[in-house]
Amino acid sequence: MKKLNMDSWREMFYEKIEEVKPQDHWDLKMDQNLDYNDLGPGWKQSLQEHSFASFQCSRCQHFWSSVQVVILFHMYLDQHRRKGWVKMRVFRQECYECSEGVTGCLLTAPARPGTHAHSHSLSHTRAHCSYTCR
Structure with missing residues (x-):
């Protein structure tokens, strides 16, 4: 089973974001410390x-x-740059299966890149960015 690979997420993300924001350069990174509604100014x-x-x-x-599966995205677009x-x-x-309280579970690839589930997650972010990160 293939573990979650940021390269495959980035590849799909760049393809999708290019469709709606071709004039902008975007960077995607995993951040396991993101908190819900804990946003910096403009995010x-x-x-x-x-x-x-x-x-x-x-x-x-x-x-x-x-x-x-819950996936949280935080997005920011610097219009000038x-x-x-x-x-x-x-x-x-x-x-x-483990004793109570064990939370050391590792995510394997959320569907293969290019499948509906993978594409849907990134399309959701792409659409949100294209309308709210202006």
Whole structure:
């Protein structure tokens, strides 16, 4: 099972963002410290609440899939420099096979790049950026 790969997310993101914001340069990065509604001045937020992904517990190796994956995006566009940033956080899920309180589960690739689920998450961000990051 392929673990979440930021290169594949970036590749799809750059393709999609180019369709709606070709004049701007965007950067996408994973940030597991993002908090909901904790935004700097000028930043916008988008929350994808029902994405599909698969998980594998780093402790017991239990594997499961879920349609309740939450992905948080924070976006900022500097109009003068034509430069945008997107920070992304994929929330982990707790393994029910392990003892209570274990949260060391690792996300595997949320669908393969190019599939509907992967494209939908990035399209949601792209659409949000194109309308709110002006």
